[in-house]
Amino acid sequence: EDKVVQSPLSLVVHEGDTVTLNCSYEVTNFRSLLWYKQEKKAPTFLFMLTSSGIEKKSGRLSSILDKKELFSILNITATQTGDSAVYLCAVEASSGSARQLTFGSGTQLTVLP
Amino acid sequence: DGGITQSPKYLFRKEGQNVTLSCEQNLNHDAMYWYRQDPGQGLRLIYYSQIVNDFQKGDIAEGYSVSREKKESFPLTVTSAQKNPTAFYLCASSILSGSNQPQHFGDGTRLSIL
Numbered sequence: 049e050d051k052v053v054q055s056p057l058s059l060v061v062h063e064g065d066t067v068t069l070n071c072s073y074e075v076t077n078f079r080s081l082l083w084y085k086q087e088k089k090a091p092t093f094l095f096m097l098t099s100s101g102i103e104k105k106s107g108r109l110s111s112i113l114d115k116k117e118l119f120s121i122l123n124i125t126a127t128q129t130g131d132s133a134v135y136l137c138a139v140e141a142s143s144g145s146a147r148q149l150t151f152g153s154g155t156q157l158t159v160l161p
Numbered sequence: 162d163g164g165i166t167q168s169p170k171y172l173f174r175k176e177g178q179n180v181t182l183s184c185e186q187n188l189n190h191d192a193m194y195w196y197r198q199d200p201g202q203g204l205r206l207i208y209y210s211q212i213v214n215d216f217q218k219g220d221i222a223e224g225y226s227v228s229r230e231k232k233e234s235f236p237l238t239v240t241s242a243q244k245n246p247t248a249f250y251l252c253a254s255s256i257l258s259g260s261n262q263p264q265h266f267g268d269g270t271r272l273s274i275l
Contacts, residue, residue, distance in 0.1 A: 052203070082263055090165075090251070090266040091204075098261070136203060147192060147255055148219075149264060151203030 050075040054137050054152035062160050065127050069155045071137030072119040081113055081120050082149070084136040091136055094122070127159045164188065167252050167267035173275050174239065174246060182237045182270045184252035193235035194253040194264065197221060204251060210235055211257060239272060247273050 051074045061067055073081065080098045084091035095104045097113035097120060104111050108127075113120045124131055134156050138149040165186045174180045186193065192211050196204035206219030210229040224243025229235055235254075239246045249271050253264040 054203075057201075080261075084266075089268040093263045093265070096261060096263055138204075147257065147264065148206060148209065149204075151196075151205070153201065153203045 050139065050141055050150040052137055052139050052150050052152035054135075054155050056155060057153065058156040058158070060158045060160065061127055063128055065159075066123065066125045067127060067157065069122040069124075069135050069137075069157070070119065071121070071152055073137075073139045073150075074118065075139045075141050075150065077142040078115070079140045079142045079147075082138045082140065083111055083120075083122050084138065086134045086136055086154070087132075094135075124157075127157075129159050129161055132157060132159045165252060165254055165265060165267035167250075167270050169270060170268070172270055172272045174272060175275050177241045179238055179240050180272070182239070182250055182252075182272070184235045184237065184267060185233055186235075186252075186254045186265075186267075187233060188254055188265065189232075190254035190265075191232070191257045192255045193229070194255075195219075195225070195227065195235070195237045196251045196253065198249040198251060198269075207237065207250075 053072050055070045082096050083094040095111045100115040108125045111122045134154040136154045137152045168183045194209040195207040198204050205221050207225050208227045210216035226238045251269045252267045255264040256262045
């Protein structure tokens with residue numbers, strides 16, 4: 049059974065801090081790892097990672113994948129209150145043409161002013 | 162604008178009642194998905210469909226049913242057989258495999274038991 053574990057489950061920081069969110073996985077026929085940000089409603093897409101060691105960046109957010117050790121990290125630098133959200137990690141496995149995602153339970157990030 | 166529309170935003174169900182959640186997309190995506198999210202938990206797959214008139218069970222399909230009569234629409238029925246239906250339901254869509262495009266999500270429907 050495919051499995052995704054995120055840590056920590058929750059995190060409280062002050063504005064300006066840097067945070068690192070972790071995601072480890074066990075999956076058969078790995079295809080990609082995705083990070084989403086969820087603020088009350090629809091998860092919004094952040095990154096898709098398919099290759100080890102290649103950092104993806106978008107503003108203050110960055111992410112990297114290690115396919116040998118089966119984990120990924122999401123970094124947020126100079127955090128702002130608007131970064132407060134649940135961050136979801138999901139792993140996509142190849143299964144014919146279907147694109148099934150297995151999600152972790154998420155990390156609840158709270159950024160205090 | 163292209164996107165996924167879920168309705169209603171909030172839904173209340175009485176004991177023994179079936180209810181249907183709507184999901185419509187105008188992204189021209191082939192695949193559509195239904196997930197359930199419980200407090201403090203990640204998303205769990207209920208059903209998915211890769212093509213019109215075809216769909217497959219996900220990890221927690223018991224007590225749910227779906228149909229895919231049109232490419233744009235993938236309604237989910239929560240039947241009376243689902244004993245714990247209170248949850249946040251999310252619909253998603255995507256291009257089929259072979260693409261690096263992610264699944265896109267609707268804004269969800271919150272279902273509660275009266």
